[in-house]
Amino acid sequence: MSVLDKQLVPIFEEVLDRNPGEAEFHQAVREVLESLGPVVTKHPQYADSAVIRRLCEPERQIIFRVPWVTDSGKIEVNRGFRVEFNSALGPYKGGLRFHPSVNLGIVKFLGFEQIFKNSLTGLPIGGGKGGSDFDPKGRSDAEVMRFCQSFMTELYRHLGEYTDVPAGDIGVGGREIGYMFGQYKRITNRYESGTMTGKGLSWGGSQVRTEATGYGTVFFIDEMLKATGASFEGKRVVVSGSGNVAIYAIEKVHQLGGTVIACSDSGGYVVDPAGIDVALLQEVKDERRGRVSEYATLRGDTVTHVADGSIWDLACDIALPCATQNELDTEGALALIRNGCQIVAEGANMPTTPDAGRLLLEAGVRFAPAKAVNAGGVATSALEMQQNASRDSWTFEHTEDRLAEIMRGIHDRCLETADEYGTPGSYVAGANIAGFTRVADAMLALGVI
Numbered sequence: 001m002s003v004l005d006k007q008l009v010p011i012f013e014e015v016l017d018r019n020p021g022e023a024e025f026h027q028a029v030r031e032v033l034e035s036l037g038p039v040v041t042k043h044p045q046y047a048d049s050a051v052i053r054r055l056c057e058p059e060r061q062i063i064f065r066v067p068w069v070t071d072s073g074k075i076e077v078n079r080g081f082r083v084e085f086n087s088a089l090g091p092y093k094g095g096l097r098f099h100p101s102v103n104l105g106i107v108k109f110l111g112f113e114q115i116f117k118n119s120l121t122g123l124p125i126g127g128g129k130g131g132s133d134f135d136p137k138g139r140s141d142a143e144v145m146r147f148c149q150s151f152m153t154e155l156y157r158h159l160g161e162y163t164d165v166p167a168g169d170i171g172v173g174g175r176e177i178g179y180m181f182g183q184y185k186r187i188t189n190r191y192e193s194g195t196m197t198g199k200g201l202s203w204g205g206s207q208v209r210t211e212a213t214g215y216g217t218v219f220f221i222d223e224m225l226k227a228t229g230a231s232f233e234g235k236r237v238v239v240s241g242s243g244n245v246a247i248y249a250i251e252k253v254h255q256l257g258g259t260v261i262a263c264s265d266s267g268g269y270v271v272d273p274a275g276i277d278v279a280l281l282q283e284v285k286d287e288r289r290g291r292v293s294e295y296a297t298l299r300g301d302t303v304t305h306v307a308d309g310s311i312w313d314l315a316c317d318i319a320l321p322c323a324t325q326n327e328l329d330t331e332g333a334l335a336l337i338r339n340g341c342q343i344v345a346e347g348a349n350m351p352t353t354p355d356a357g358r359l360l361l362e363a364g365v366r367f368a369p370a371k372a373v374n375a376g377g378v379a380t381s382a383l384e385m386q387q388n389a390s391r392d393s394w395t396f397e398h399t400e401d402r403l404a405e406i407m408r409g410i411h412d413r414c415l416e417t418a419d420e421y422g423t424p425g426s427y428v429a430g431a432n433i434a435g436f437t438r439v440a441d442a443m444l445a446l447g448v449i
């Protein structure tokens with residue numbers, strides 16, 4: 001672990017004391033605090049105003065029961081969460097995750113990250129996150145609908161375009177957003193498009209939102225490559241995951257001239273030396289709700305499926321973890337370094353363990369953190385909110401241009417901020433400091449609230 005500035009040690013200790021057992025939340029807070037030493041030294045007002053302590057405490061945490069009935073008539077009870085972390089810059093904004101691993105600590109880590117990510121976009125959005133320990137795997141459409149309706153029957157009272165605006169995350173895509181938005185509309189009797197993002201194109205959604213996180217991730221890496229005079233042309237890329245973020249990251253890498261040779265799910269990974277066939281992967285994942293093992297079977301003999309083992313053992317130029325938190329550990333980092341990987345960029349939220357991140361940086365691998373790299377998803381959500389507010393809808397080309405411009409802006413702001421605070425080239429320090437200062441300055445202006 002890196003050493004924390006002495007002014008920040010008591011703040012981190014307070015976080016540990018007040019939030020026992022929430023390992024992922026501790027990890028996310030520590031990772032930000034490790035970058036803030038030079039900031040509190042240069043600007044004592046941040047320590048004097050307790051702004052960092054206030055940032056570590058969510059404005060509001062909502063936990064609720066979600067009862068629902070299976071197709072066979074059994075009653076299930078899940079737990080729902082929404083952590084409204086910080087609204088200094090705008091309404092709470094962030095996704096909903098449905099996965100059996102979801103608990104309060106996971107939602108708090110994601111909500112905390114979201115504050116700084118949203119701040120980095122430069123758009124008027126605060127930070128929040130939510131979800132449930134519901135597992136959509138193997139559930140029928142009708143079961144997923146009943147769960148979503150029950151979830152929204154409680155959550156709706158906390159939402160609104162000026163209050164809190166959820167979107168998708170792991171296990172929550174267009175189908176789930178539809179069921180939840182439908183229930184919100186029914187309960188409130190209001191067509192408030194700006195209350196959720198990730199909506200379908202015919203009912204208030206934005207072009208490019210589906211693709212935005214993956215595309216934005218690749219736009220960010222393209223800027224990293226351009227900064228050293230390089231490009232995606234001829235690069236071998238490995239992408240973990242095979243969900244929303246992974247699929248559109250793969251598509252954009254191919255459009256820019258690279259080749260994605262492997263992707264994965266929790267059951268293993270596939271290696272496709274000719275490049276992952278995105279249309280086939282989409283068919284398997286979106287239409288059949290299937291596994292990457294089926295992709296391998298359908299694609300034929302040149303593709304292998306590996307059930308045990310690590311995708312990070314594959315030789316590549318660029319690695320993109322796009323599945324889940326802490327999926328890239330020290331073993332994975334050492335394998336990537338050994339095989340000559342030059343760039344690791346986080347498409348998922350906090351996919352790299354702190355020790356793995358340090359190993360990569362020490363070995364000279366260029367490492368870019370999630371809150372900068374994957375901000376294109378939430379940024380395009382903010383563009384969806386803009387279109388909803390003006391009852392307008394933009395073309396695909398215009399929206400994609402806006403996304404690319406936002407990612408360029410985030411990339412440049414990270415490097416400029418890293419320079420300003422004496423850590424040239426550090427995307428981690430640049431993202432944390434630039435994200436922090438914007439939200440902290442807004443909190444100072446708004447008084448002790």
Ligand code: NDP
Binds near residue numbers: 349
């Ligand atoms: P999806 O549900 O579409 O896909 C998730 C993928 O990750 C699946 O391939 C899934 O495999 C795999 N995965 C999930 N949990 C685990 C686990 N515990 N172990 C191994 N594999 C796992 O989610 P998204 O693509 O939307 O999200 C992926 C990551 O990107 C998350 O970290 C999310 O927070 C982040 N993100 C998403 C954004 C968005 O707009 N959707 C925006 C910014 C970040 P399996 O099917 O086997 O579970």
Ligand code: 2IT
Binds near residue numbers: 094117197375
């Ligand atoms: O982690 C994230 O940034 C998201 N899941 C997207 C949030 C959003 O509101 O679009």
